[in-house]
Amino acid sequence: MSTATATQETNTQSLAHLAGKYLTFFLGGETYGIPVLKVREIISLLPITPVPQVPAYMKGVINLRGKVIPVVDLRTKFQLPEAEATGNTCIVVVQVGQTAHSQGKLVGIIVDAVEEVANVNAADIEPTPDFGTSLSVDYILGMAKLKGVVKALLDIDKIISAEGVEAISSQAAA
């Protein structure tokens, strides 16, 4: 216990930059959070146009106020079972591949429901637990403890690579 507390203390320093506002959402019964600055917009579910020859998690593209953006099904991406869309199902439009001189690309991700924009303190953030060498967990920024529930803070840039998105976007544009 003492060693664990020590480890936690050492990690707190490194995880301090992760504190901030996060948009939390539900997927497959679990709650995840993505940094609110990555979120561009939240829209209700729109008709999705399927695109051929793309990975399975790519559902297709939508027309967002005249702008065609790809849509990723996080359930498929996270290898969760398929589910029907409900009234709460939303598309969260996020900005990926954002750098100092590039605004990056807009990508929609389908989530079961959006919860809130929560302010996460550094103290509430825990590092990602090591599940073993073979499992890659680098798309998880950390684990936030909010109102007694552990929520995975997702690094959306790592989940959706800009290249893949660009490929889709170019395809869709073409």
Added chain:
Amino acid sequence: MNFSSLTIGKRILIGFGFQLLLMFLLGIFAVVEMQKSTRLSNEVSDESVPFNQAAGALALNFSELRLNARVFGTTGNENDWKFTMDVVPRVEENLAKLKELTTKAKTLKEASSLIQEFDLTFQTYLKTLRDTAEVWAQLKKINQDFVENTSDSVKTIYDYIHEMEAELNKEILANVGAEKLQERVLKITKANLILDAVNETKQAFFIAQAQRDFSLYEKETKKLNEALNLIAEIKPITRQAINQQRLQNIESKIIGLQNLSKKCLEGFQSLNQSNQARAKAGEDAFRVLQKMLDYSNSISSDSSQKVSSSLESTSRVSVFGMLIILILAIIGALWIIRSIVTVLTHAVENLSEGAEQVASASVQISSSSQSLAEGASEQAASLEETSASLEQISSMTKRNAENALSAKDLAAQTRAAAEHGSENMQAMNRAMADIQTSSDNISKIIKTIDEIAFQTNILALNAAVEAARAGEAGMGFAVVADEVRALAQRSAQAAKETAERIEDSIRKSAIGVELSAKVADSLQEIVNKVRQVDELVAEIATASREQSQGIEQVNSAVTQMDKVTQQNAAAAEQSASASEQLSAQAQNLRSLVAELQQLVTGASHSHKSQFFTRQPVSSPTPKDQIIVSAPKSDHRKDHLSTNIHKQLPSRDPKDKENISSPPKLHPPTAQKKKNPEEEIPLDEVFKDF
């Protein structure tokens, strides 16, 4: 047809009928045979016998004819001829009679040829007879001539001799010489010799005629030749013309005699021939007659034999038939008697046994009658108790019936209430359905609210994201967004709760609908059950009424039973006395059976008979008679019971009192008034008889 099922009368009738039938058949046979014999004997008497008689008469007449003819043939007498001729018509008459018989008769066909033959021979015979007569006529003429001739001859010779003798005498007187005298004597001697010859011839002729021996006569005729020689000798010496004429005359006469002799000889020869021919014809005719007689005799004897054989066969068959009938009669009689006696013996044995059993049974009846009387009085007491109980039951049943009626009313009310409840339930169901539709509408509204809340939430989140992007500038906006989001969440929450409530109310109203349906079913069931209850109660009411009536009937029946039981007691006493009578009758029966047994088997059961001498029944009343004779048949039993029933009411005053006091709970209804015999089976009581 089963013989053993016949009555004795029929058996005897059949037996005697069979015998009589056989006798009758035999009689018919005998009569037929007798008639045949009569016909045959009639033939004999009508044909054979008259034929025989006529043939006999014919033979007799013919024999007479032959005899007379024979006599006539030998004598040639006129009388004999007349006799003979007298017989001929009689022969012809008989012949005619025979012919008539033959033509009429059936059995004498062969006789006609014989008669014809006889007729033929008879005619022949008559012809020969006439020939004989002719011959005789010739002979008579010859005889006459002969006699005349001889007489003339003799006269002439005498004349000659007398002349000579006269001459001689003259010459002697005249003394004419010896020579002359000698000549004269010679002449006389010769003449005498001639006379002798003629006389001898005549004599021989008659002798020959008498003796029918013409050989002798032939010898004598030679003398005529000698006489002729003598005449020739004296002729030359006769000188006188007259004498010469005389000699010539004599000579001619003698020659005539010779001729006559010859003729006579011939005539006799022809007579002989004729006689022989007649005899032959007569023999022929007689032979034919003999044949006829033989035939007639044979016919007669044949017919007689037929008659006698027929009669003999008839008598033989009759005797044989009589014997058979006798044997059959004996066998039949024995059989019938045996069958009857077997049956009777069996019956008598059974009767004997039965009489014994009746005797013993009568004693048992006596004791059982007494116990029956006791039982009957006990039964009467029990019946009174039963009657009282029945009264109670009857009142209870009436109350039951009343209760059933009020229960029926209540059931009807219940049913009406249940039906009303059912109608209300249906109204409630409709209200529930309305509630459900309203809830659905509300639910739609809530969904809309929920969607608005969701959109608001998204908007609030977007605002929050935008506020976050705005950094420090968006702090206040972030707060507003948060509030908006909280409001949206609250409205969503409220909508959710409202929806839950409404869903709950819908669910509950559905449950209510279900429950109300169940209640409606239950109510319907209640209605049905109540209807059944109603019907059952109605049935109970009816049944109670009927029960009440039935109890009344039972009550009246019990009254009757009581009465009958009293009667039973009296009857039992009577049967006790009757059984004594029965015992006496049984003794009588036994003695009668013994007599019958003696009659049937012949065996002496005298010891029994003596033992069971016939006893007169001591003062038997008609009723007692009936009781004694009651067990013989079932319908007699019925008579008995009715008899007792009729006689009972005036039997015993005490009993009458008992009888006349049955419990008067319910007056017996007229339709249920039963005959005591139907209720109390007296037959079963008397079955032990």
